[in-house]
Amino acid sequence: MIYQGKQKIWADYQKEIPDDHWYYVRSCIRQNFFPGSEKMFLEICRNVLHKDFHENESHTTCGGIAYHCDTIPQETVMTIVARQFALMTESGYENYVASCITSFGNYIEILETWNEFPELEAKIRELLWKACRREFKKPKYVAHASDLIYKYRNLIAEKAKYRLVNRFTGEPLKVVEHIGCHYSKMFPSKGVGGAEYPYVLCGMIEAWGGNVIDYPERRHCCGYGFRQYHVKANRGYSISNTHKKFESMEPYHPDMIITNCPGCPYFLDRWQYVIAEMEGKTYGENGYGIPVFTYEEVAGLVLGYDPWDLGLQLHQVAVEPLLDKMGIEYDPKRKYEGLNHKDLMRPELPGVLKCC
Amino acid sequence: MRERFLTGYNDFVLPFMIGMIFILSYCAIGLIRILKQLPKDDRRRFFISLVTPKTIVKNIRDIFCDCLLHVKIWKRNKLLGYMHSSIAFGWFMLIVIGHIEVFLYVPHRAKLFYYPIFFRYFVAETETTMKGAFFFFLMDFFLLLVLSGIFLAMFKRIRSRMFGMRRTTNPSFLDLIGLYSLWAIFPLRLLAEGFTADISGGSFLTKSLNHILNSFLSDHTNMLPAWWAYSCALGIFFVVLPFTRYMHIPTEILLIPLRNAGIKIRNARKGFAKAQVYSCPSCGLCIDACPMGVMKTHIKDTTVYLNRQLRRNNERRIEEISDKCLLCGKCTAICPVGVEGDKLRIAQRSMRKYAVNPDYSGIDTALLPVSPGLADPSVAADDKVLYFAGCMTALTPSISKAMESILVKAGVGYEFMDKEGGLCCGRPMMMAGRLDQARQMVEKNTEIIRRSGAKTLLLSCPICYRIFKEEYRLEGIEVVHHTVYIRRLIASGRLKVGKTGLSYVFHDPCELGRGCGIYDEPREVLLAAGNLVEASKNRKESICCGGSLGSITLGFDKRKSMTENALSNLTVASPDVIVTACPLCRSTFTRYADRPVEDIAETIDRNV
Amino acid sequence: MDFGFKISPSSAVNLDNVDLSLYDRLHEVEPDIAKCIACGSCSASCPAGRFSGMSMRKVILDLQRGRQKEAVKMLSGCMLCGKCLMVCPRGINTRHLILAICKLYGED
């Protein structure tokens, strides 16, 4: 691997990300799977870095899941998106940041389509007006939330309490970064670092002291693939893809996986349990899995937030081995204690995959 | 005539006797083994044929003509024929007359094996009689005859071309010993009889020699060494004989009745095949005949070498030789003893074990419908023609188009069996030695043809034609090749052919000519359409086009020179058009020919 | 545990794991096999193809990619008629090749 070669490519794919004043839209599914992530993003941006991030409770799905599942036509998804933009315009913002990769891809795709086919944009404006009497301005900048954490990575590093370093050996942690397909594979120039060697997560890992692993199936999809998972008959195809990725990263003995997509961490995390049940195989040390995180969770950990406040107890793969490696203190007893100090009850432990 | 020795014995007869006893017992054992190896029904058939008068006469005639007079070789080359028959027939007569002498003069010695052979040593001439002089003359005459043959044989080793042979075989070491001992026998006999001629009497040859010898060796002590040498030469010859090519002499006597009994090769190495292999005289006529001979590298892949390797059980070479052959059958056609080079090779191929065995049982013949029109009883039997073009014709559609056009012009009602593609006839598979697979195809096709209700099966590919004639059981259906059918149409006046000034040469396809014996019909057909010239080698000796499916291992690049050679043979008389009656020959020739090549159907269709 | 779905093996041909030892022997017996340019003349003219899906082009390719089973299965429909030999633009001795495969490769 020639690092300078990658740097050369990264230099070609840098995008302009304004520092402040963002209109933030959430993901449909992330709060269910990784409930601490979006909260932590706003927490870091607003309270740690004191930036202006605005949210509007009226925003809806972007329609991306339905769009990629082939259940709604393009005009529909465009009109939904137009409404989101209208909400942003009404709130007086120009910079639009999405929490979800598919939303991000969706917005970029729609804006690019409107650039190529202005008549379509006009039609959508008309449709939006008919539907809800709203008007919108196209956002000046569209970013994914990971773009912002990437932008703030050095600020976060300055304030960091922990680093991505194995405190027993002093070695940097071996980190697998996984980028959501819709981040830059459709429009390489819209992602930090391009499509082949995206830098957005690498930059965070480097800034926070970890070592990025470049394994052969790095570019491969996590296996979600919308229709592949949602149609049960295709689910074997979905897990086969995830399995392929794990087989490929296995020889590198990664300490953790960082992702920037709603679906990826979910499938990389949950399929580890299914693979363990099906094949009796686990990929982490001592029968554990490889812990999977969202970038916000990692940022939170680095900044010293309590793991249980980050929602890490909702992960299938136990995160404790990694917390130990990083030297993060945590109270095992608090793992299943709700914010209201009520007992969340313990989940049933799986048969093969070791969990704490 | 009186006996010189009371005992009638001398030690020098020992070498001869040892050799004779050895060879006789060897042959007896060999005969029993071959007969035992024959399948039961073949063996029965053989024994029956031995007591059937018709075959007895045929056997005697064939043995006399082939083994003694070598009529086939005479036909090929007079000098070569003379050489062979002088030695064989001369020697035979020497033995016969020797026995007559013994019977006449010393009948009580007739049971001694060696007596007729060494007669002149054991007797002394008491008085000169006309009878004696007559036998002496005959004996000397036949000795001279044999000696002239031996002389020619020696000369042939230096200049084989004189005998019409461009290439001959490379003799093995034992062959050489056999050869030299054979050469030595008769000069030594002359010498021995020359020494004794003044005692035992003699004629123009032995007596004259005796005078010359006496002029400087007036001592009878030289007599015995000469007789010893003669006996030794005979003894050595007989002892090495089973291991040399001369084994063909006794084996051929078995082969002829076996063949006349109608026995075919059923096992690649045993029985009839073995008889054929041992009958091979290693004469090498097949070397010149082989179409692969144009490339020197293939000389050792001819039938004579196959037989040699079969005798040595050299499996690697046997496989190589049998797989390379084009199966054109020319070696079989010209073989003076009737070794079937092509069939022997197919038999070798059939021994091979394959891990993958194609199976066609899953093929539904209903997929290949033939219209029920042919089964209609109101249609005249003549018109119930089923035309099977075959795989190769599918690649030369001009032939099938011409054939259809002829049928239409002649007003023949027909059905095109494989217009939309059909099953292979099985002959290519058979040539590869995979007889079970070929049989499966034969059965499938039989099913289709039987169902069609046709009375005539018309074929334009000789490869198909041969297997349809030989292996298919289509009683009640006439299998006919298009050359024959077209001739019939012309003869019956259904087809009127106009004559042009073009001159045609007809290439006899291997499978049609040598394979099925059809030589005249295509020529008669062509004569109706124009002038006919002949190739320098034609009919039975026609040269394979080089495209044959018979060869398994010959690559495309190695066939070019064969095709070119075959073409140059065809064009000696500068014909305008080369005509053949085989789609494969046509495709192969078209590739390299300098003039038009067409199928006979195309020629006729154009001239109707 | 039965989830109602399974991890399917990759459909990709991994050339690293392809055992070509038989192919190499075949190549020694009939070097022409390497000359195939997959033009498909053989398959297009094959009379057996109609009944059995036999395709010489696919057989050669399958053997080169280590998919022996498929190749052997296809070959069992071959009638050895020699049309492929006639049409091959590269002059590959297909009949010898077929017989050599039948000899070297087993049904399993």
Added chain:
Amino acid sequence: MKENILIIGGGIAGLEAASQLLKLGYNPIIVERSGRLGGHVADWNRLFPDMTPAEEVVSRLVAGASEANIFLNTEISFINRLKDSYNVMLSNGVSIITKIMLFATGFSLFDASKKEEYGYGVYNQVMTNSDLERWFNTGHDCRITEEGPSAMGFVHCVGSRDEKARNSQCSKVCCITAVKQAIEMKQKFPDAMIYCFYMDLRMFGKKFEDFYISAQRDYGIRFIRGRVSEVSENIEGKLVVKAEDTLSGRPVKVTLDLLVLMSGIVCDHQTCRTAGMLSLPLDSDGFLKSRDNIADITASPKEGIFYAGACTGPKTVPETLAEARSAALEIHNHIISLSEELNSNSEGQ
């Protein structure tokens, strides 16, 4: 006085044209931006299909053009149009007045690192066709060990026939170059397994097809029809190459020790700049536009400006040389017609 003819480019086209013009009695001036003559051919080791040493070809051409004025390490700074001639200012300060200019500017090799998925410049074991030729010439390249690769691959059409690489035309020579290089590698490392990943194989030239058959049959090079989709590095530093074997309709994956990218021929950036000074038009493929692509390939639409070789599109060495000769003849005819015009004008006065 001998007519000055400015030849831009000291590659094989420029050298051959110069030597022909010298024979016709003109004064060719070669301007070459690099420090040596021979262009791309001088970087090559041996030429298909007869394995002729490139050095032989170049040195013969250099010898033929030795009488010409040659400026190495020199570029064209600017060009002024005079009444019936051009004043060309060179970067070394020399100024040349000429009526005739010959563009023999050749081509550039496609920058293989632009095809990011192949990882040229990112993965250690990926090289280009020209890197491999350099190794043939010098024997030095850290990517090729002494015992050689046990498995290696060639990727055809890198930056050719690829809209995404903004180069939709065929580079013509890469197919045969890959076959040549594969054979050369097999000769050096007989145990190596060599794959060629191709979209089409265009064996158009004399003896090319024989070369290809020999690569298949005699050298056992495995041709896989399918573009490489992506390359990655495994833990041992070997390359994992993925493609679709379009003939069997299945994806293939293979681990290789070395991957050679067949960089295509693209129009040279500097040529476009110089052409811009003279407002010479570019063809739709990005190369210089001839007056006519069939009948008049060596003439530009402008009087007195001629083309030879790969500046008008990808060409083989013999094609380039033939064009250079043809351009020299065109120039000769043009000069004769100019002087005839001059004579008739002066006679008329």
